[in-house]
Every structure is written in C-alpha cells, then in structure tokens.
Amino acid sequence: MANGQGLRKICEDPSMPSRQTFLRWIEKDTGRQTQYQAAREALMDWYAEEILEIAWDDSNDTIKDKKGEPKANHEWINRSRLKVDTLKFLMAKLHPKRYGDRLPEAVEDRNIQISWQAENPINRIELVGVRPEREIISPIHDDAGNVINASDNSALRKRIIELEERLGVREAPPAPPKLLTWDPGPLPSRMDGEIVLKLVDVIKQHVPQADQRPPEEVLDEVLAECAKALQTKYSPTAG
Incomplete structure (x- = not known):
C-alpha cells in the first residue's frame, strides 16, 4: 500500500490470499487492524504525491485547432481536476488527521469498521477510541487435524487456497476436458x-x-x- 496499491489490487495476485480471507484474518486481531490502518494511511500519503504529479503535468493543457492555433484542452483539464478531487476526497475520509478539513486537534478517533461480510453488520468490529481485548486466532489445521507450522509459508498458502476453493471465494482450476466416446454415426435413413x-x-x-x-x-x-x-x-x- 505504501507503494500506491490498494487492498483489492494486492489480493488479485494469485500468490496472495483473497480479500475476504484477509479481512477475516484481521477481524479479531487488533494488532493486524492497527497495521492495516497504518498501511492505508501510507497509501493516502502516496495519493498526496500523485496529486502533485497530476497538478504539475501541463503536457496536454493545450492542443492545436484546425488552423494550427493553440487552444485550451478542456477535456484534459477537466479529467485532471476529477482525478485530483477524487483523491482529495479519499484522503480526507481515510486520513482525516492529516488531510481533513478540520485541525488535527478537532478530529476525533474515527470508527474502524472491518468486515469480510459487508452485508451482515453483526460481523463488523467497531472501535470507538477503545482498544478491545485481543482474541487469539486458532491455528490452521490440515484435513487430518494436524497443525500447520506457521513458519511454513508454502504449506500455509496451499492450505489457504484449498479452503478458499471449498468456501467458493476462489475459483478452482479448470477441470481437464472430458474424453469423447466413439460414435459410429446414425444408421442409414433408408430402412424400408x-x-x-x-x-x-x-x-x-x-x-x-x-x-x-x-x-x-x-x-x-x-x-x-x-x-x-x-x-x-x-x-x-x-x-
């Protein structure tokens, strides 16, 4: 995120867990929630530098008309303004202490709402300036019930992919095409x-x-x- 990628883009990588799995991980882990909030604020800092690049880029501010005379490229300018306004809106909402309209002293701690099932508000965690008790997440087991070593990244990644395929949050690899059976064709139509x-x-x-x-x-x-x-x-x- 500090390099400008959002959570959805990161989770599209086949080697990474899905977005639902990630949100489920941090749903009951306040330590990871804090890290995710810090990473998201770092993304807002990236957006601030992106705004500067958009604002100083005047390479297409003017175009030439049919007579070869320069004129303002309103389409380019309006598009740049839309990009800047969108980034400013996100920065003010997700990092209000630094980029909000009010002074940092007047900004209260924002509620952190994290859920891997957005349609069910009961599953959301709401923090209103209070750090709840940390809950220990059970280790990941294989089908035989054995605990997978947390330091074995390849085994964990393989197990996560298996569980996501069973839950339907990750598409399973395509099955091989079925073999065609031999068909001798229809009998002669002239059976008179x-x-x-x-x-x-x-x-x-x-x-x-x-x-x-x-x-x-x-x-x-x-x-x-x-x-x-x-x-x-x-x-x-x-x-």
Missing part, C-alpha cells in the same frame, strides 16, 4: 421394406431349413451372429 426383404433372403440362404428347433430360438441365434459380424466389421479396433 426392400432392405428388410433382402435381409430375410440372406437369412433363408444361410440357415438350414432342416433345423428342427423352435423358430424363436433360431431367430435369436441368427440375430446374435449378425450382431457379432457387424461388430467385427465396424468396430473401431477392427482391422
């Missing part, structure tokens, strides 16, 4: 009576007429042999 008659003639020519078994049994055997022949012929592993 002529083809059926030809199939019956083929069966009559190759099945002995002296077979004394019931017709249903003979038909089942013939169909099974036809299916076996078609599978042998058109199977993707055939040949």
